[in-house]
Amino acid sequence: MPVITLPDGSTKEFNQPVSPYEVARSIGERLAAQSVGARINGELCDLNTPIERNATVSIITTRPRDEQQRADLLMLMRHSAAHVMAEAIQRIVPGAHLVYGPPLATGFYYDIAFPPDRPLSTADFEAIEAEIRKIQQEDRRFTRYEMRVGEGLAKLREEGNKYKLDNAERAIETGSERLSWYATGEPGKNWEDLCRGPHVPSTAHTGVIKIMSLASAYWHGDENSDRLTRVYGTAFPTQQDLDAYLNQLEEARQRDHRVIGKRLGLFHIDEMVGQGLILWTPKGSVIRNELQNFISHELRRQGYHQVYTPQIGKLDLYRTSGHFPYYKDSQFTPIVDREALDALAHEGCSCADLSNRLEKGEADGYLLRPMNCPHHIRLFDSQPHSYRDLPVRLAEFGTVYRWEQSGELNGMTRVRCFTQDDAHLFVTEDQLAAELQGCLELVKIIFKTLEMSDYRVRVGLRDPDSSKYVGEPAKWDKAEAACRDAAKSLGVPFSEEPGEAAFYGPKIDFVVKDVIGREWQLGTVQVDYNLPERFDLSYIGPDNRPHRPVMIHRAPFGSMERFIGVLIEHFAGAFPLWLSPEQVRILPISEKSNDYAREIASKLRADGLRASIDDSDERIQAKIKIASEEKIPYLGVVGPRDAEARTVSIRAHGVQKDLGALPLDEFASLLLDEYQSKGERSLRRQMAPTGATA
């Protein structure tokens, strides 16, 4: 006799097992008609899952009441939409083998193995979507049936889809005692798919489905395994929901740093220079310089020493550090000097030989540096150190070079040459905790100054099953504990992720999302017991004996390129005053005021502001429009009235109106205050106290 507890706390008793659908019907026919699934004791289930014991039941309908219900609805709908799409695809390409089709936060995908002679193309989308609509109109019920493990495996073997067989075996490994299928309609007669569910009641409940894109994916994510075609789609309850989503995607695209970077002329990537190599325009360079000055200032306060080291070093250096053997495939090829190369050529050494010898250390060369740490380590080690010297903190805006795979390159966020705001701290065991915290503090200062709050913190630990890490487990344990403790002291939630450590040590990463939802690691702080070992670093302790220092690698911005890429998206190109390439533009109403405008602009420039003037013969409306599109923070409009009164009429970016006039000197000093304070939009606030905003 199950007693069903509903979300409002009320209960209903039934004298036989019931389904959520029947529970819904007992409440009202309309509810039942809108129902698509349920949470039974918190678990997402089919609408007709039998409930035999007392349970709490929450009905999921097409009219969600809260975020959780909406998420559940979308999950059910999209998971089911993936089936409908797969059925449609198999109607069009009968030889396609299904692999795996999960729902996602923004839609769903289905990995499918297509016959080599019939790959899927975007040209097929229209036909597939037409089939999808047919299947939806057929309104067939999602029908679940189960089999015992042995029986089920036999069925799958007979069907000859190795992928599904593999899915089943994996399910069994994780403890499933039965295998389940969902037919869209009648089992044995209609289309079906091995699937744990749950699903909506019928194909008519799968919402508005749109196929989004094609991609390739490796089976089990293993690049040596089969290459599958991943078909991405999405589904929403209504056309309006879908349109809103597509609209949102388009808006995100307009915020994309690659789009804004081009439109505002912040950086340039040139085919002739090379893939993944950023050319910083004068405007982009202003932003980078401001950020570097900002961080340099913080570093001086925290007792860092700035150093310069070369972009290149001997291969042996990176053999010692481990970078060369470990990351050989993602570095630029070593540079072998001319004499050595001539000699090798003379003895008939082939390219393969050379590569082999370089790898074995039988030939030497230079490497464009993939990391700055080896240089800093050698600099540290060039002098004997007493414990009294420590911590030694060496900082450098160090440019590094990495051969990223061409398919990975992405605007400023994934490049082949980038500059880290890098530093290496050489500390005693006792100093480690405090120094780690100091590093995290720095990252926090940066994120706060730039009003970036939407980030997550990841503590990257080693994967105990992997052999890719160097060093003794005991040291790893110590280092991981230090990272965990430091992260705790940060006061924000963090996740511990095994397998995310660097090869030489664990790390604390700050991860942000770009406009299309991809995650990028920015700031990072890493504890390293291993490189000091490899380079045999030491300092003399109070006991007059040598001790091994611990190293901290840290880069609060991460890479200047990536950080600024993300920053462009964060501000949608409308930078705060201190970062704006052009801070203020003076707009004369007509040619008659050009002289006064020039006078103002040169005064502002003399005060240290980045000021320009628009003395084109456009009308003032056009000048404002143009400046607004260029996202200039402040505009000074001047006409004869202002010239007479020695004032400037002010506009702020994102504020749709004239903020009134200020005397020239006052305007300049307010701008300077705002510039120096970084981030406070004080002038705008002062001029528009009613809270006019973007």
Place this chain on the structure above:
RNA sequence: GCCACCGUAGCUCAGUGGUAGAGCACACCCUUGGUAAGGGUGAGGUCAUGGGUUCAAGUCCCAUCGGUGGCUCCA
């Protein structure tokens, strides 16, 4: 690197085998206008590059280069 798609004027894009287009930007002229685009004229393209098919290629095929979305990788 892999799969799919894309590459036409500085930018955004139209152009399905038969004489290369539009808007914006740019140059010049008119306009001297007080808060989100005044008007006119003009210049600008070996249609990414190289091959091929064809009487004829921006358009079809192949290769290369570059980009986009994913996958894999990311010190």
